[in-house]
Amino acid sequence: MGGFILRRLAISIPLVIFSSFLVFMLVAAAGDPLAELRGNPSIPQSTIEARRRQLHLDKPVLVRYEMWAKGAVRGDCGTSFVTGEKVGPKLWRAILVTLRLLAGAVLLAVLFGVLIGVGAALRQYSKFDYLATFFAFLFFSMPVFWLAAVLKDVGIRINEFTGWQLFFTVGEQTPGLSGGFFSIWSDRLGHLILPCLTLILIQIASWSRYQRASMLEVLNADYVRTARAKGLPPWRVITRHALRNALIPIVTLVAIDFGLLLSGAVITETVFAWSGMGRLLLEGLKRQDINVVQAWLLVSATMVVVFNLLADVLYGYLDPRIRRG
Amino acid sequence: MADFRPLPPSQPGAAEDLAEFGVEVRSQWRLVLGRFLRHRLAVGSLALLGALVVVAFLGPHLSRHQFGQPGPDLSQPPSIHHWFGTNELGIDTFAQVQRGAQRSIQVALLVAFLSTSFGALVGALAGFFRGWLDAVLMRVTDLFLTIPTLAVLLVVAARYRGSRHSWLPIVLIIAAFAWMPLARLVRGVALSLREREFVEAARAVGASNTRIIFRHILPNSLGPIIVNGTLVVAGAILVETALSFLGFGIQPPDVSLGNLISDGVQAARTRWWLFYPPGLFLLLFCLAVNFVGDGLRDAFDPQQNRVRA
Numbered sequence: 001m002g003g004f005i006l007r008r009l010a011i012s013i014p015l016v017i018f019s020s021f022l023v024f025m026l027v028a029a030a031g032d033p034l035a036e037l038r039g040n041p042s043i044p045q046s047t048i049e050a051r052r053r054q055l056h057l058d059k060p061v062l063v064r065y066e067m068w069a070k071g072a073v074r075g076d077c078g079t080s081f082v083t084g085e086k087v088g089p090k091l092w093r094a095i096l097v098t099l100r101l102l103a104g105a106v107l108l109a110v111l112f113g114v115l116i117g118v119g120a121a122l123r124q125y126s127k128f129d130y131l132a133t134f135f136a137f138l139f140f141s142m143p144v145f146w147l148a149a150v151l152k153d154v155g156i157r158i159n160e161f162t163g164w165q166l167f168f169t170v171g172e173q174t175p176g177l178s179g180g181f182f183s184i185w186s187d188r189l190g191h192l193i194l195p196c197l198t199l200i201l202i203q204i205a206s207w208s209r210y211q212r213a214s215m216l217e218v219l220n221a222d223y224v225r226t227a228r229a230k231g232l233p234p235w236r237v238i239t240r241h242a243l244r245n246a247l248i249p250i251v252t253l254v255a256i257d258f259g260l261l262l263s264g265a266v267i268t269e270t271v272f273a274w275s276g277m278g279r280l281l282l283e284g285l286k287r288q289d290i291n292v293v294q295a296w297l298l299v300s301a302t303m304v305v306v307f308n309l310l311a312d313v314l315y316g317y318l319d320p321r322i323r324r325g
Numbered sequence: 326m327a328d329f330r331p332l333p334p335s336q337p338g339a340a341e342d343l344a345e346f347g348v349e350v351r352s353q354w355r356l357v358l359g360r361f362l363r364h365r366l367a368v369g370s371l372a373l374l375g376a377l378v379v380v381a382f383l384g385p386h387l388s389r390h391q392f393g394q395p396g397p398d399l400s401q402p403p404s405i406h407h408w409f410g411t412n413e414l415g416i417d418t419f420a421q422v423q424r425g426a427q428r429s430i431q432v433a434l435l436v437a438f439l440s441t442s443f444g445a446l447v448g449a450l451a452g453f454f455r456g457w458l459d460a461v462l463m464r465v466t467d468l469f470l471t472i473p474t475l476a477v478l479l480v481v482a483a484r485y486r487g488s489r490h491s492w493l494p495i496v497l498i499i500a501a502f503a504w505m506p507l508a509r510l511v512r513g514v515a516l517s518l519r520e521r522e523f524v525e526a527a528r529a530v531g532a533s534n535t536r537i538i539f540r541h542i543l544p545n546s547l548g549p550i551i552v553n554g555t556l557v558v559a560g561a562i563l564v565e566t567a568l569s570f571l572g573f574g575i576q577p578p579d580v581s582l583g584n585l586i587s588d589g590v591q592a593a594r595t596r597w598w599l600f601y602p603p604g605l606f607l608l609l610f611c612l613a614v615n616f617v618g619d620g621l622r623d624a625f626d627p628q629q630n631r632v633r634a
Contacts, residue, residue, distance in 0.1 A: 019471045026477060030484045137619075140332055141611035143563055145570045145583075146604040149590045156594060206332060213333035263473035267567055271590075281476060282571065285483045293480060300473040308471070 004316050004323040012309045016302055020072070023297040024065050033057070033081050033288040055081065055290075068294065077295035082287045087295045091280065095262070095299070097172055098269065098276035100188070102261055105196040109203035110254055116204065117211025117250075118243065121219065132208060139205035148198045148271035155194050167194055172274045195272045199265065203257070210253055215246040248318045252311040259307025263300035329503050329560040332615070334622055357548075360624040367620020370613040377610050381426035392416070392424035392580065403598050410598035412588075422603050425582040428575055429562050429607070432496050436561035439500035441554040444507030449542050451508070452515025453534070463512070466505045474502045478564065482573040492575055499564050507553045514546040548625030555618035559611045566607060582607045 032038075033055065037048050052058050056067065071078060077087040120129040139147070155167035168174070168191040173184070218224060219242055227237045262277065269278030277296070284292035316323035362368060395414045403410045409418035451462040478498055485494045518524060519542065527537050543550075562582075568574030569583025577584065582603045589600035 015468065015471055018468050022468065022472065023477070027480055030481050136332065137612060137615055138608075141559060141608060141615050143566055143570075143583075143586075143604065143607050143611070145567055146586055146607065149586070149600070150604070153594060153597075153600070206330075209332045260473065263476050266475060266479075267571070270571060281479065285479055285573070288483075297473065297476055297480070300476055301471055304471045304473060 001316065001323060005313055008309055008312050008316075012305050016305050019301045019305070020069065020298050021065065023301060024068060024294060025061065027290055027294050027297065028061050028064070033290050035288060072295070072298060077298075078291040080292055081289045087291050090292070091295055091299060094275070094277045094280045097274060098262060098265055098278070100172065101192065101195055101199070101265060101269070101274065101276065102258070104192060105199040106203070106254065106258055106261070108196070109200045109207060110250070112200070113204045113207030114211050114247070114250060116208040118215050118246070120208070120212045121215035121246075122238065124216065129212075132212070136205040136209050139201050140209075142202065142205075144198065144202060144267045145271055147201065148195070148268050151194050151198055152271060166190075169194060170273045172276070191272075195268050195274065198268050198271075199261070203261075206257075207250065207253065211246070211250050214249045215242065218242045218246040221245075248315065251318065252315045255307050255311035255314060259304040262303045329506055329557055332619075334619060357624045361620050364620035364623055367617050367623075370616035370620070373609065374613040374617060377426070377606065377613065378430060381423050381430060392420040394420070402596075409602045410596070412592075412596075412599055418598055418602060421580055421585055422582070422606055425580040425585045425603060426606055426610070428492060428579060428581045429565055429583070430610070432492060432499070432565045432575075432581070433558045433562035435496045436500045436503060436565075437554050437557040439496070440503035440557055440561075441507060441550060443500070444504035444553075445511050445543060445546070445550050447504065448508040448511025448513075449515050449538050449546070452512040453519050453538055453542055455516070459512070462508070466508050469502065469505050472502070475564070475567065478502060478568060479571065479573050482568055485576075492579065492581075495565060495568065495574055499561055499568075503557055503561060503564075507550065507557075510549050510553060511543075511546050514549060515542050518542050518545055552618055552622045552625060555614060555621055559614040559618070562607070562611060562614075 034048060034052060037043050037051060056064055075088060079086055116132050120132040123129055152169045155169055159166055172191050173188050224237060224242050227241045266278035266281060269276045270282065280292060281296050284296065395416055398411050401411045409422060411417055447462055451459040481498045482495060524537060524541055527541055565574055566581060566583030569581040570587045574583055575581035585603040589603065592599045
């Protein structure tokens with residue numbers, strides 16, 4: 001197992017380095033952080049030049065990459081071009097907000113995805129199976145931003161209809177709310193419901209289909225037939241023999257998707273005005289705040305690689321055939 | 326979400342080949358067509374898809390209103406004159422949706438064409454030549470897969486904000502991040518095809534590598550290529566509309582379904598006709614494309630996941 005993890009690491013680390021390089025080049029080529037200054041005729045050329053030197057934009061791009069990478073390795077991602085704040089703590093705050101959204105959503109989506117997938121596989125071609133298939137295709141085809149906006153609209157209508165503030169549709173908590181631990185967290189939970197629901201519906205669509213496919217495959221395996229033939233109770237065959245093995249692909253899929261979701265929740269966060277990773281990226285882009293954008297991309301790319309690595313290791317741990325292969 | 330990974334099939338083994346014992350000689354394409362036509366949901370979806378495309382592209386002939394043309398009726402709910410109502414400038418929503426759909430469909434089809442050609446070529450080269458070329462191409466593919474697609478698309482698209490002819494760069498950058506799954510798929514197929522007798526036979530009669538790749542390997546991997554291409558259409562239209570929704574895609578005065586929804590989102594409660602029609606159009610289009618893709622998958626490969634009930 002140790003050798004297997006080392007082999008995987010040997011692939012992952014160069015991947016992070018190359019991908020950080022690619023990301024840096026993309027950002028460097030894609031925008032001009034001085035565009036706003038240049039667009040303003042009252043700012044003299046000398047000021048722009050000074051700013052250019054201050055941001056090291058006068059140096060060749062490879063030198064800039066070296067400087068940036070050296071800082072990033074030490075955990076220093078530089079300062080925001082716009083506000084002058086340190087990028088690291090800013091990014092960290094945003095990640096925590098996004099994680100609050102993802103943790104609950106992913107947990108519930110896995111639970112329901114697995115239950116629906118297994119149910120559909122056990123009763124293949126039943127009404128439940130067709131219904132699950134239809135809804136999976138429906139939400140798989142659903143534009144996330146539209147679904148989020150529809151849920152927001154429905155939430156507001158329900159609030160108006162009942163006269164109670166049941167759903168919060170803006171932000172991740174009520175600004176300036178003071179009170180005890182309980183009132184703060186119940187307020188946060190109220191803000192969580194709709195954005196979580198958006199992510200859950202979309203993720204269930206995909207995960208339940210994979211769970212169904214892997215469960216069907218296992219149910220037809222020889223060892224399940226053997227278990228049935230030797231007279232084990234059907235429920236025991238399903239839970240102990242079939243489900244245990246059918247969960248393996250889902251575990252790795254969820255790990256990979258979690259890495260992607262950290263950056264993939266941008267749209268949901270935007271619609272519900274959360275100040276998580278999504279807002280940080282979009283504002284960084286709109287103001288050409290290069291350091292923020294680069295640190296953001298580095299963190300998300302690293303997350304994708306880390307969670308892919310985690311998925312590989314989990315797969316190797318759960319399925320011995322993989323780590324020997 | 327920026328997701329070009331297909332769902333697992335909806336009806337594994339549903340399209341069984343009933344004509345197995347027929348004596349009539351049928352080409353592979355006739356068989357595929359026959360199997361596809363038995364998948365009723367897919368045929369229905371194809372019809373719906375055709376209808377949506379016709380509605381989008383026959384725009385100017387279907388209604389008297391032009392897109393982007395303000396009229397005297399401001400913020401009207403749907404009526405006989407304005408089927409989907411009008412916005413605060415008196416612009417007809419139906420005409421806007423048609424125009425937006427045209428743009429979105431154009432972008433999606435072009436992305437699917439470009440990324441499919443590129444992905445298939447990369448996969449075929451890697452699988453056919455193996456060795457160092459395979460290693461390099463697949464490492465590059467892995468590299469592209471680690472990059473958070475939506476974020477990078479936003480970064481690159483930010484450069485083209487404000488330029489009026491923004492839709493072609495959008496196509497290119499979406500295609501640049503959509504080819505990887507197909508490259509892996511085709512590589513797998515090519516790895517197995519290159520060992521088959523017909524490839525050996527072609528080589529024995531002196532066919533060049535180029536000829537073998539383009540006349541033998543690629544045509545024989547057409548099934549997965551076409552199925553994947555269909556799914557990329559659905560994925561690409563979702564990504565393009567998401568970019569436009571966030572303000573980084575198609576730029577005004579041009580419209581896409583994405584920025585129509587973005588404009589309508591503020592009005593969802595008071596003027597629902599600005600918000601729901603473009604979203605429903607988008608949803609129906611993607612749903613139909615995905616069902617057609619599912620039907621095609623069953624039609625091309627009836628063996629996969631065949632399950633004894």
